[in-house]
Amino acid sequence: xxxxxxxxxxxxxxxxxxxxxxxxxxxxxxxxxxxxxxxxxxxxxxxxxxxxxxxxxxxxxxxxxxxxxxxxxxxxxxxxxxxxxxxxxxxxxxxxxxxxxxxxxxxxxxxxxxxxxxxxxxxxxxxxxxxxxxxxxxxxxxxxxxxxxxxxxxxxxxxxxxxxxxxxxxxxxxxxxxxxxxxxxxxxxxxxxxxxxxxxxxxxxxxxxxxxxxxxxxxxxxxxxxxxxxxxxxxxxxxxxxxxxxxxxxxxxxxxxxxxxxxxxxxxxxxxxxxxxxxxxxxxxxxxxxxxxxxx
Numbered sequence: 602x603x604x605x606x607x608x609x610x611x612x613x614x615x616x617x618x619x620x621x622x623x624x625x626x627x628x629x630x631x632x633x634x635x636x637x638x639x640x641x642x643x644x645x646x647x648x649x650x651x652x653x654x655x656x657x658x659x660x661x662x663x664x665x666x667x668x669x670x671x672x673x674x675x676x677x678x679x680x681x682x683x684x685x686x687x688x689x690x691x692x693x694x695x696x697x698x699x700x701x702x703x704x705x706x707x708x709x710x711x712x713x714x715x716x717x718x719x720x721x722x723x724x725x726x727x728x729x730x731x732x733x734x735x736x737x738x739x740x741x742x743x744x745x746x747x748x749x750x751x752x753x754x755x756x757x758x759x760x761x762x763x764x765x766x767x768x769x770x771x772x773x774x775x776x777x778x779x780x781x782x783x784x785x786x787x788x789x790x791x792x793x794x795x796x797x798x799x800x801x802x803x804x805x806x807x808x809x810x811x812x813x814x815x816x817x818x819x820x821x822x823x824x825x826x827x828x829x830x831x832x833x834x835x836x837x838x839x840x841x842x843x844x845x846x847x848x849x850x851x852x853x854x855x856x857x858x859x860x861x862x863x864x865x866x867x868x869x870x871x872x873x874x875x876x877x878x879x880x881x882x883x884x885x886x887x888x889x890x891x892x893x894x895x896x897x
Contacts, residue, residue, distance in 0.1 A: 611628050611636070611638050611639035611643075612624060612625065612627055612643050612645075612646050613625040613627045614646045614649060616654070617813055618813060618816070618817050619817075619820070620654055620655040620656060620817070620821075621654055621655070621656050621657075621658065621813065621816045621817060621820055622646075622650035622653060622656075622657050622658070623657075623658040623660055623813075624643065624646040624658065624659050624660070625660045625661060626639065626643075626660070626661035626662060626666070626667060627661075627662050628663075629661075629662040629664065631668070631671065632663065632665045632667070632668035633661050633663060633665065633666065634669060634670065634671040634672075634677075635669065635670050635671060635677075635733050635734075636673075636676075636677035636678065637677060637678045637679065637680065637683065640711055641683075641686065643711075644714070644715075647715060647718055647722075650720065651719060651720055654720065654820075655720065655819075655820040655824050656721050656722075656817075656819050656820045657718070657720050657721070657722045657723070657816075658722075658723050658724075658725055658813070658816055659722060659723070659724045659725065660725040661727070664728050665727070665728035665729040665731075666726045666727055666728055666729065666730045666734055666750070667731065667733065667734030667737060668729060668732075668734065669731040669732030669733040669734055670732060670733040672874055674868065678707060680692035680693075680703055685706050685710075686706065686710070686711065686714065687705070687706050687710030687713075687714060689705045689706045697858065697862075700855075700858060704851075704854075705851070708733070708764075708765035708766060709765050709766060709847070709848070709851045712736050712739070712740050712765070712766040713766075715740040715741075716740035716835065717835070719828050719831075721743070721819050721827055721831060722740070722741040722742050722743075723741060723742065723743045723744070723745060723812055723815060723816055724737070724741040725745050725812040726738055726744060726745070726746050726747065727746070727750055727805055728751075729750075729751055729753075729881065730750060730751070730752045731753055731754075731755065731877075732753070732754055732755055732764055732877075733764060734752075735752060735754055735766075736765065736766040739766060739772055740766070743800045743815070744798065744800055745800060745801045745802075745803065745811055745812045746790040746794070746801070746802050746803075746808075747790065747802075747804070747805040747808045748790055748791070748802050748803065748805065749805055750789070750790040750793075750799075751787040751788065751789050752789075752793055752798070753781065753785060753786065753787040753788065753880075754781055755785040755873075755880060755881075756782070757782055757785060758870070758873040758876040758877050759857070759861075759869035759870050759873035759877075760857055760860065760861050760869065760873065761854055761858070762782070762853050762857060763782055764854075765851055766847060767847050767850035767851070767854075768843060768847060769781065769782065771838060771841070772796075772797075772798045773788070785876075785877070785880060790802045801815070
């Protein structure tokens with residue numbers, strides 16, 4: 602079933618404890634590959650959580666946290682009649698303009714919007730976090746990882762510089778960021794913690810309880826103080842140039858799309874998906890294959 606024909610919810614909203622909301626990616630049959638509906642449902646859930654909770658957890662069903670963007674691109678990210686969340690538009694414009702607008706809404710715009718959520722957000726991750734999956738967790742404030750987690754950005758196989766939300770040098774350090782982008786090789790949970798990208802690493806069967814305990818501890822503190830602390834740290838990162846780098850690299854990303862359209866007639870190098878799927882299969886920790894066309 603294609604993502605356009607599947608009307609099942611992509612996201613589940615839970616209240617596991619007083620003051621805590623848990624938002625769960627709920628497309629495990631597609632390894633939580635992201636389409637437009639999932640990202641907008643996630644945005645809806647975050648808006649609800651800001652009204653109802655003091656701390657938000659982002660989690661996922663299934664074997665992997667997220668296999669990235671759904672590669673059935675034309676169907677997965679169709680924007681006909683869609684109300685934008687980030688004051689962009691022009692999705693049906695000719696040439697590069699239309700797709701630039703789509704990605705400005707779905708990827709760059711939503712990531713920046715979620716980074717500024719006025720509540721602490723904790724990513725609870727496990728399994729594989731691939732490409733666009735990083736764009737879901739890097740806007741979060743804290744990351745708790747199961748010990749089986751691996752992180753990778755394979756976008757160079759598509760003939761692109763990096764994913765649309767480019768914060769790699771801040772998350773990993775500049776040399777490790779280059780290695781990830783040049784090779785597509787994964788970073789495991791323990792290395793991610795050593796690099797400062799992950800706060801805690803725990804056994805898979807302790808992941809949910811550990812994350813909830815951390816959320817409850819934060820929820821017990823004054824909400825306004827936490828909000829100001831988040832704002833202070835984010836502002837410090839922006840003074841280092843992070844937001845400017847994100848926005849300028851987004852334009853570089855679209856140079857790659859334009860190049861690929863001229864050379865291959867598609868947004869991405871057509872050799873990329875199979876390279877990425879082959880590498881991803883090597884990382885699987887249990888049997889099973891990704892659904893065809895489901896993800897990066």
